[in-house]
Amino acid sequence: xxxxxxxxxxxxxxxxxxxxxxxxxxxxxxxxxxxxxxxxxxxxxxxxxxxxxxxxxxxxxxxxxxxxxxxxxxxxxxxxxxxxxxxxxxxxxxxxxxxxxxxxxxxxxxxxxxxxxxxxxxx
Numbered sequence: 001x002x003x004x005x006x007x008x009x010x011x012x013x014x015x016x017x018x019x020x021x022x023x024x025x026x027x028x029x030x031x032x033x034x035x036x037x038x039x040x041x042x043x044x045x046x047x048x049x050x051x052x053x054x055x056x057x058x059x060x061x062x063x064x065x066x067x068x069x070x071x072x073x074x075x076x077x078x079x080x081x082x083x084x085x086x087x088x089x090x091x092x093x094x095x096x097x098x099x100x101x102x103x104x105x106x107x108x109x110x111x112x113x114x115x116x117x118x119x120x121x122x123x
Contacts, residue, residue: 002026002112004033004095009117012085016121020080022095022114030097030111032104033078035069037091037119044094046105048080058104063089085121092116 008020022033034049048059048069057069068081078095096110103109 002028002030002097004097004112004114006093006095006114006117009093009119011120011122013122014086016085017081017083018085018119020082020093020095020117020119022078022080024076024078024097028076028097030099031101033071033095033097034104034110035078035080035093035095036107036110037089037093038116039088039091042091044107046107047093049104050078060105082119085119087121087123090119090121092118 003025005023008018012018032049032051035047036044037047038044046060047063048067050057050069050071054071066084071078094116095114097112098110100109
């Protein structure tokens with residue numbers, strides 16, 4: 001079992017920045033950990049993912065150049081630095097962890113999920 005707890009969400013103006021954290025506990029030897037988000041009335045979507053070593057990172061096109069995913073294995077914590085935020089980034093952000101190697105952007109390939117943290121970007 002892996003437990004994931006997100007933090008760092010909040011209200012920010014357009015163009016602002018936030019840093020989300022995801023603290024992991026339990027069996028943390030997962031291959032990839034990632035971020036997904038779900039806006040009101042929309043399906044959950046992939047944002048970014050990072051390998052256990054931190055050497056491989058993947059981003060959704062909508063966040064490339066604005067968001068940066070990173071991790072600190074000594075702290076069992078993953079981060080998502082979000083810059084140049086837009087109103088369309090408003091969503092509940094979830095961290096997730098997986099053991100398998102494929103389907104890096106596929107929701108159903110992730111085995112564990114956190115409870116989510118709300119990010120609201122005002123215009």
